[in-house]
Structures are given as structure tokens and as C-alpha cells.
Amino acid sequence: MTTDAWFAGVTSDESDGPDDTDEAVAHIREGRADAPADWPAQAVESGFAATEEEYYQKLRAATLAAARTAAAERERADDKQLVHAVRAMDDAERTANELAERLAEWAGTLFDDAGSGVGYARELAGREAETPAEQPVVSFAGRVADLADEADDLREFIERRAPDVAPNLAEMAGPVLAARLMSLAGGLDALAKKPSGTVQVLGAEDALFAHLAGRATSPKHGVIFTHEYVRGTRSEDRGSAARAFAGKLTLAARVDHYGDEFKQELHDDLRERIETIRARADEGDEDGGDDE
Amino acid sequence: MSDRDQSLPSGVERRTFDERERLATQGLPVYGEPTDGDWRVWDAGRSKLGAMLELGMDTGLVGDETVLYLGAASGTTVSHVADFAGPTYAVEFAPRPVRDLVGVAEDRDNLFPLLKDARKPETYAHVVEADVDVLVQDVATRGQARVAARNAQFLRDDGRLLAAIKARSEDVTADPSDVFDDVVDELAEAFEILETTRLDRFHDDHLGVVARPK
Numbered sequence: 001m002t003t004d005a006w007f008a009g010v011t012s013d014e015s016d017g018p019d020d021t022d023e024a025v026a027h028i029r030e031g032r033a034d035a036p037a038d039w040p041a042q043a044v045e046s047g048f049a050a051t052e053e054e055y056y057q058k059l060r061a062a063t064l065a066a067a068r069t070a071a072a073e074r075e076r077a078d079d080k081q082l083v084h085a086v087r088a089m090d091d092a093e094r095t096a097n098e099l100a101e102r103l104a105e106w107a108g109t110l111f112d113d114a115g116s117g118v119g120y121a122r123e124l125a126g127r128e129a130e131t132p133a134e135q136p137v138v139s140f141a142g143r144v145a146d147l148a149d150e151a152d153d154l155r156e157f158i159e160r161r162a163p164d165v166a167p168n169l170a171e172m173a174g175p176v177l178a179a180r181l182m183s184l185a186g187g188l189d190a191l192a193k194k195p196s197g198t199v200q201v202l203g204a205e206d207a208l209f210a211h212l213a214g215r216a217t218s219p220k221h222g223v224i225f226t227h228e229y230v231r232g233t234r235s236e237d238r239g240s241a242a243r244a245f246a247g248k249l250t251l252a253a254r255v256d257h258y259g260d261e262f263k264q265e266l267h268d269d270l271r272e273r274i275e276t277i278r279a280r281a282d283e284g285d286e287d288g289g290d291d292e
Numbered sequence: 293m294s295d296r297d298q299s300l301p302s303g304v305e306r307r308t309f310d311e312r313e314r315l316a317t318q319g320l321p322v323y324g325e326p327t328d329g330d331w332r333v334w335d336a337g338r339s340k341l342g343a344m345l346e347l348g349m350d351t352g353l354v355g356d357e358t359v360l361y362l363g364a365a366s367g368t369t370v371s372h373v374a375d376f377a378g379p380t381y382a383v384e385f386a387p388r389p390v391r392d393l394v395g396v397a398e399d400r401d402n403l404f405p406l407l408k409d410a411r412k413p414e415t416y417a418h419v420v421e422a423d424v425d426v427l428v429q430d431v432a433t434r435g436q437a438r439v440a441a442r443n444a445q446f447l448r449d450d451g452r453l454l455a456a457i458k459a460r461s462e463d464v465t466a467d468p469s470d471v472f473d474d475v476v477d478e479l480a481e482a483f484e485i486l487e488t489t490r491l492d493r494f495h496d497d498h499l500g501v502v503a504r505p506k
């Protein structure tokens with residue numbers, strides 16, 4: 001049936017411009033048919049195209065646009081998966097560490113060589129329990145190790161996916177920090193809309209509220225502190241580094257959200273800027289403070 | 293008659309690159325393959341259909357046909373298909389490779405990319421025409437025979453299914469020959485099997501299948 005065809009109801013008049021392309025794209029993306037038919041012939045019969053050759057040209061334009069927009073939309077939707085994954089990873093890591101502490105305390109009562117941390121849990125999990133009293137401890141260690149493994153798997157997932165979802169942000173911040181920024185903002189779209197001053201203190205909400213309540217100085221950086229660009233800059237210059245970094249991160253998030261292309265200049269600019277800020281330390285400090 | 297290899301469709305030739313005979317098609321390069329003028333190498337090591345041709349399977353391809361290609365990924369193989377075939381519909385369901393596939397299609401007049409799931413032909417039957425000459429399938433996912441059966445409706449009566457079956461996609465632990473037997477049995481419900489050849493020289497644990505609708 002011609003009514004099922006992707007071009008059904010799409011006007012053939014070129015002068016209608018972008019509207020019919022939008023319509024055609026929507027049909028390609030959302031339409032359905034129970035069975036294929038000789039669409040090129042029907043398109044010519046119905047007057048949608050003058051010739052089959054022209055039909056294929058129109059088909060090409062519509063499928064290209066549909067595939068492009070559908071792929072971009074689906075990829076963007078993947079940011080929500082990253083947000084959940086990074087939250088789950090943080091929970092799994094924190095819980096594994098807490099349980100590892102509990103384990104260390106318990107194991108200390110049974111084994112002379114008891115250690116601590118997740119590493120010790122992994123080691124203990126690989127052992128055979130020699131007495132009935134050791135059994136629950138070794139089993140518990142196994143759970144801790146599994147949880148830590150899960151956190152590692154989640155980290156791997158994030159490292160693999162983030163560069164597809166947000167290539168510039170992932171390159172600049174590293175995949176995990178990129179996911180964390182998206183998580184704190186509530187998604188890539190939300191991050192792309194935030195001013196850079198907000199991005200700079202994302203994750204420092206407690207400190208920010210304390211500041212607003214008059215109980216503390218304003219925070220210079222939030223979660224971006226974990227990045228080498230900020231942490232690795234001497235403390236007098238950290239505010240400048242955090243501001244420069246947040247500025248470029250904001251741009252990266254916008255390029256990823258609206259554009260999708262990898263922009264090398266963005267990364268080169270930032271590297272230069274950080275180098276300049278750090279060079280102050282060697283220049284004997286004449287303008288070591290914040291350049292606000 | 294030219295001395296052209298009779299098992300190759302027109303538009304595909306064996307040409308010498310770096311003193312080696314390689315398959316080649318004419319078109320803009322896509323994946324960094326060696327080129328010579330407007331000819332570019334069709335790397336059988338990166339393409340299962342390329343391997344099927346390289347191994348001399350009788351694909352029935354002559355050139356200029358209408359093709360439905362399932363599992364196009366970023367377009368490595370389907371770009372060569374579009375070089376020698378007519379209208380070529382390329383279905384791929386992962387968004388990331390489709391971004392690249394769109395780039396490949398932008399350089400070609402007859403390649404139509406579709407971000408669709410090959411297990412749901414009703415979502416593209418309003419776009420893909422009936423009676424295509426060739427159905428190429430390289431989906432590397434569980435249920436490969438079922439995907440082919442569901443898409444048989446697009447093929448003309450004497451059309452060809454050219455499928456690459458990946459054993460590990462069906463069962464990672466089973467012996468590949470057992471997996472292939474099962475998949476071919478299942479394919480035989482909807483198709484008449486014309487030829488099967490292991491592609492191991494180029495692709496480990498893959499089987500090439502040529503078939504036509506029953």
C-alpha cells in the first residue's frame with residue numbers, strides 16, 4: 001500500500017523547503033509497513049518523483065538526514081546510562097571499602113597476618129577456610145572482592161562509553177570525571193547549559209552553601225579538583241587553573257551536546273593556558289594571585 | 293570477453309598493490325586502505341564478503357544489483373558493495389558506527405543508511421523496496437538464522453542471501469562446526485542452501501553461506 005510508504009503525504013514540491021525534509025525524516029524514522037513494495041515505481045506513479053532516479057536522490061537525502069539525527073539522539077541518550085553507571089560505581093567502591101574495613105577488623109581476630117583494604121579482601125577470598133570459624137570470614141571476603149570487581153567493571157564500561165557519548169569532554173576531563181560531571185549536572189544536556197562558574201564548583205555544594213550562609217570562604221573548585229590540571233597546580237594558582245579548566249570543560253560539553261565533532265584546538269588551548277598559569281611559579285610570583 | 297575473473301561482479305577486480313593481487317573497487321577510500329588511482333583495496337581480512345569473493349565462492353553477484361545489507365557497522369564492506377552495486381540499503385542498529393556510516397554514504401549516491409534493528413523488518417519495510425537482488429548479512433549477533441529468515445521477504449524469487457555466520461555470536465563455548473550445523477539447518481527452513489565455506493583463512497570461526505529463497 002502506498003499509504004505505508006515513507007514518502008506518503010510528503011509533498012514533492014521542492015520549494016516547500018526544510019519542512020518536507022523534516023516530515024520525510026520523521027516518516028523514515030517512525031514509519032512502518034507490514035511488507036516492502038515497489039516503492040520507486042509507486043513514488044513515480046504518485047508523482048512524488050518524476051523518475052526513479054529522482055526518487056533515489058530524494059531517498060538518499062531523507063535517509064542521510066534521518067540516520068544522522070537518529071544516531072545523534074540515541075548517542076546523547078546514552079549520557080543517562082553513564083550517569084547511572086558512575087553513581088553505581090561510586091556506591092560500589094565506597095561500600096566495598098566500608099566492608100573491607102569491617103572485614104579487616106574481623107580477620108584480625110583470626111589471622112596473624114591480617115591486612116586491610118580491598119586488596120586484602122581479594123587475597124583472603126582466594127584462600128581455603130581451614131576451620132569452621134574461618135569460613136564466614138572468607139566467604140565475606142569473597143563478597144567484598146566481588147563488589148570491588150563490579151566497581152572495576154563499571155569503571156571499564158565508563159571508560160569505553162564516555163568517549164563515544166562526549167568525545168571532547170572525555171578527552172579533556174578523562175572518561176570518569178566526564179561522567180561524574182554529567183552525573184552532578186543531571187546529564188550532558190544539563191551540563192552544556194551551565195555557566196562555567198557553576199561547573200567549577202560542581203560537587204562542592206556543601207562548601208558553597210556554607211559560603212552562602214556566611215560560614216566559609218567561597219569554594220574554588222568542586223569535583224574537578226581530582227584532575228591533575230587543578231590538583232597538580234600549586235595552591236596559590238589553583239583558583240586560576242580551576243577557572244580555566246572549568247571554562248574549557250563548559251565549551252567541551254557544549255560542543256559534544258550541540259556539535260559532536262572532536263575539536264583539537266580546544267584541548268591545545270587549555271594545555272597552553274595551564275602551562276602559562278604554572279609558569280608563574282617559576283617567574284618568582286609577581287602575579288601569583290587569582291587573575292579575576 | 294575480457295580476462296576478468298568470472299566469479300567477480302563487474303566493478304570488482306583483482307589488481308596489483310605492492311606486488312600482491314588484491315580485490316579492489318572504484319570509489320573514495322573509507323578505512324585507510326591502499327589506493328591506486330580511483331581503485332582501492334577491498335581488504336578480505338576486514339570484510340567477510342570480501343573473503344567470500346577472495347575464496348572463490350559463487351556469490352552470483354554480477355554488478356549493479358539492488359542490495360539490502362544487514363549489519364553495516366561503520367561501512368567498511370558496504371562501501372565496496374555500493375561501489376559496484378546499484379541502490380544499496382545499509383541497516384545498522386548501533387548509533388556510534390552509524391555516525392561513520394553516514395560519512396561513507398555522503399560520498400556515494402546509491403548508499404542509503406538506516407539506523408534500524410534487523411530483527412524488526414517492519415520498521416524499514418516502508419523504506420526498503422521489494423524484490424532486492426541480494427541480501428547481505430553480517431550481524432554477528434545471536435539468532436543469525438532468524439534475522440535472515442525475517443528479511444527473506446525483501447528478496448526476489450531468485451535472489452541471493454550472502455551471509456557471514458559468526459560461531460561465537462551463537463555460543464562461545466560450543467565447537468564452531470556444531471554451531472554452523474545448527475545455523476545452516478535453521479537457515480534451510482527458509483532458504484535453499486547453495487554453498488557454504490569456512491572463512492577461517494581471513495576470519496576465525498566464521499562460515500560464509502550462499503543461499504536463495506525457497
Ligand SMILES: C[S@@+](CC[C@H](N)C(=O)[O-])C[C@H]1O[C@@H](n2cnc3c(N)ncnc32)[C@H](O)[C@@H]1O
Binds near residue numbers: 362409411
Ligand atoms: C561484524 S559487524 C559488521 C561489519 C561490517 N559488515 C563490515 O564488514 O564492514 C556486526 C554489526 O552488526 C550490528 N548488528 C548486530 N545486531 C544487529 C541487529 N539486530 N540489527 C542491526 N545491526 C546489528 C552490530 O552493531 C555490528 O556493527
